[in-house]
Amino acid sequence: MMKISLKNLPELYSFIAKKNDLYLPIFKAGQVDFAKWDKDAIVDLNKLKTTKSAKDVFFPQSQDLVRFEVDGKKISIDEPIMPTNKQVIFGVKACDNRSFELLDMAFVEDYPDTFYEMRRANTTIVTLACAKPDEACFCKAYGIDAADPKGDVSTWIVDGYLHWMPNTDKGIELTTEVKDFFELDMDNSAVENQQSEIRAIIDRLPYSNIDLSKFTPDKLLELFNSPKWKALSEACLGCGTCTFVCPTCQCYDVKDFKTKTGVQRFKCWDSCMFADFTKCAHGNTRPSQMQRYRQRFMHKLVYFPSNHDGVYSCVGCGRCVQKCPQMLNIVKVIKTLGEDK
Amino acid sequence: MQEIMKQAKLKAEELLTKGVVNRVIGWTEGDFSYDCSPATFTLDNLDKFVYTEFCGANLSKYLIEESKKEGKILVFLKPCDTYSFNQLIQEHRIKRENIYVVGIECRGKVDIDKLRAFGIDGVLGCKTEGDKLICDTIYGEKTVDKVDVMLEKCLSCKGKKHVVYDELIGEEVVEEPKDRFGMVAQLEAMTEDERYKFWQNELSKCIRCNACRNVCPACSCVHCVFDNPDSNIASKANTDRFEEKLYHIIRAWHVAGRCTDCGECSRVCPQGIPLHLINRKFIKDMNEFYGEYQAGEDTETKAPLNSYTFGDREPHEFDTKEGK
Amino acid sequence: MQVENKTFKPTIVAFCCNWCSYAGADLAGSARLSYPAEVKIIRIPCSCRLNPMFILKAFQRGADGVILCGCHPGDCHYTTGNYYARRRMTTLFSMLNYLGIEKERTRVEWVSAAEGAKFSAVMNDFVATITALGENKKLEDLRCKK
Numbered sequence: 001m002m003k004i005s006l007k008n009l010p011e012l013y014s015f016i017a018k019k020n021d022l023y024l025p026i027f028k029a030g031q032v033d034f035a036k037w038d039k040d041a042i043v044d045l046n047k048l049k050t051t052k053s054a055k056d057v058f059f060p061q062s063q064d065l066v067r068f069e070v071d072g073k074k075i076s077i078d079e080p081i082m083p084t085n086k087q088v089i090f091g092v093k094a095c096d097n098r099s100f101e102l103l104d105m106a107f108v109e110d111y112p113d114t115f116y117e118m119r120r121a122n123t124t125i126v127t128l129a130c131a132k133p134d135e136a137c138f139c140k141a142y143g144i145d146a147a148d149p150k151g152d153v154s155t156w157i158v159d160g161y162l163h164w165m166p167n168t169d170k171g172i173e174l175t176t177e178v179k180d181f182f183e184l185d186m187d188n189s190a191v192e193n194q195q196s197e198i199r200a201i202i203d204r205l206p207y208s209n210i211d212l213s214k215f216t217p218d219k220l221l222e223l224f225n226s227p228k229w230k231a232l233s234e235a236c237l238g239c240g241t242c243t244f245v246c247p248t249c250q251c252y253d254v255k256d257f258k259t260k261t262g263v264q265r266f267k268c269w270d271s272c273m274f275a276d277f278t279k280c281a282h283g284n285t286r287p288s289q290m291q292r293y294r295q296r297f298m299h300k301l302v303y304f305p306s307n308h309d310g311v312y313s314c315v316g317c318g319r320c321v322q323k324c325p326q327m328l329n330i331v332k333v334i335k336t337l338g339e340d341k
Numbered sequence: 342m343q344e345i346m347k348q349a350k351l352k353a354e355e356l357l358t359k360g361v362v363n364r365v366i367g368w369t370e371g372d373f374s375y376d377c378s379p380a381t382f383t384l385d386n387l388d389k390f391v392y393t394e395f396c397g398a399n400l401s402k403y404l405i406e407e408s409k410k411e412g413k414i415l416v417f418l419k420p421c422d423t424y425s426f427n428q429l430i431q432e433h434r435i436k437r438e439n440i441y442v443v444g445i446e447c448r449g450k451v452d453i454d455k456l457r458a459f460g461i462d463g464v465l466g467c468k469t470e471g472d473k474l475i476c477d478t479i480y481g482e483k484t485v486d487k488v489d490v491m492l493e494k495c496l497s498c499k500g501k502k503h504v505v506y507d508e509l510i511g512e513e514v515v516e517e518p519k520d521r522f523g524m525v526a527q528l529e530a531m532t533e534d535e536r537y538k539f540w541q542n543e544l545s546k547c548i549r550c551n552a553c554r555n556v557c558p559a560c561s562c563v564h565c566v567f568d569n570p571d572s573n574i575a576s577k578a579n580t581d582r583f584e585e586k587l588y589h590i591i592r593a594w595h596v597a598g599r600c601t602d603c604g605e606c607s608r609v610c611p612q613g614i615p616l617h618l619i620n621r622k623f624i625k626d627m628n629e630f631y632g633e634y635q636a637g638e639d640t641e642t643k644a645p646l647n648s649y650t651f652g653d654r655e656p657h658e659f660d661t662k663e664g665k
Numbered sequence: 666m667q668v669e670n671k672t673f674k675p676t677i678v679a680f681c682c683n684w685c686s687y688a689g690a691d692l693a694g695s696a697r698l699s700y701p702a703e704v705k706i707i708r709i710p711c712s713c714r715l716n717p718m719f720i721l722k723a724f725q726r727g728a729d730g731v732i733l734c735g736c737h738p739g740d741c742h743y744t745t746g747n748y749y750a751r752r753r754m755t756t757l758f759s760m761l762n763y764l765g766i767e768k769e770r771t772r773v774e775w776v777s778a779a780e781g782a783k784f785s786a787v788m789n790d791f792v793a794t795i796t797a798l799g800e801n802k803k804l805e806d807l808r809c810k811k
Contacts, residue, residue, distance in 0.1 A: 239555040566718070
């Protein structure tokens, strides 16, 4: 393992940023979100949860696909610019890191999304352990260890030092490039102490031992037909907050925009909470908000696991718990539906 | 607060038992004190009813749907919520005869995001004691002054008077209306470029989740222009920085003169954009240009943009003191 | 900077009320009074038909300045339309300026059917103002520039 004093981090950032697009949790107008680093950026590694998840780095909110230029009767097609830049994302938490694996199941298996795949291949993920988990965290319920965040490189911040440990070939490659900034650290005890502290806190968290056993593919119809959805979804505004802050929500829409000389086709995040989600000629497939609400949670807890060997499409980051305007969230769903045995 | 909650619960129980109403809309408890949600109650689930310092949500918009249903509904409205209620009555969006309004005392609500920004993480529960808020967290007990963590809408409260009700619970708290336009005036005093930078910074955080629109009691269109695929503006992301400005200008414009300044837009914004500063600019301007007007104060007065006088100021005179 | 301004030709969208200002533009034409070719006129039935969205979309689509021309207050073909338009535009222009948009980019002028000379003078003046102000950067949509 190696370590670097926190005050030397800006030098490390600018070194990494020379060859890579460097993404960090950056403070802007009161919020911390992952954004491209530049020398004026205010980095905040202490923030437990960025408002949006880290998925933007691989799956940005909007992505240009193709451009059609119309000139009289001639139509030409402009190919999109592929994301060939090397990227480093720094300060990803264990839950967000796990979410990338879930996104891979949607975007790389079966039908690869070339943009996503390319970004994924070009990016080195540097994770950071959660020193102070909060009440809404329930990553443990999904078997994620916030004290050992994995990724290409794992890091821990203890007593003014960032401890650095590469896990993969990509991680080792980055480590070789930046090793001059670090000092060797033979004593792992500081990190190990923090790890056991973190695990002790997580064991005490109210949502850590939430019971997911009810959510199995064979219960699909029973859960789908539960009369409890109505009360659960009653206050839902139909906004997209939960889906847009969620690290695992992966739905998108493909839209056209009329430019000056043609059409720009782009894809952008969509939300199953929106009234116009998957709208077809006959209208919306899920006309009521209750149905839309049910869709979101059934997808995360039942449909996704039944298509992917029982893996839930939730990482327990707790963003929806904290950000829903009316405080509806996945935990309330799990608890309410999980009661019926 | 405990006392008021008990009274409210008793009132709901009484009216439900007597059959005056067949359901109640209020706030239901969550796991931590801050996560109470709006909900409807009957006698079966009334034990989950709460009224705490975290019940900031304005319940009046739910009445658009609820008042169309069978039977009478009891609603608990805080003073600021009653303005939205009146405004919806004026616009014929809710059926007054199907609603029993209980005005409920309010002494300001707490913003969980501000609490977190204050460095209080891992909140498991909170209680008010006098002016203090005592928070039980996973990292021990913490105490803050309530005024430091109140919602923006409460820091600039319009006053604690209910403008419409069938019955009141709790005392009518006397409070002088606070200055709502200080920050707007500060922005006005900046140069164009400074203001542009300020708004660029704020609006660029927008993720177009539409929470501000969907929570707004004045945004009651059945089909919003931003959901109309034929409008060529219905993109679900801000693909260009023009779009965030377009969205927020038009959103605020559509409620100009109808916005009661209930502050829900700023409360719900996941990115903490001070949307109230846009709405309040319209309110401040209309007050200055066309005389004082408070939307929702009554159900009769015409809104400034629905009327005119012969001597109104000319458009280019918007930034002069007296108009002509 | 100076050189740039000389070559810069702005795009101006003029929304003209059918009854007064559009006829005023006609009169300017038949009287052989010139106004700059940068001005693109869009006829609307009354000045109060102008939805603020039209103004924003004009800027999005590449306008550098937007002007609304209607009947003089008191002369509206529909009696009161321009009074409502006046209030709307006052509050909207104030909001645009509050968000940092240059106040010179938007304008309202009352031009009657008999005021061909005024129409031409207003348009010349507005084009000169916008030319001096330069390109619309703050309300541009980059997708519409390519």
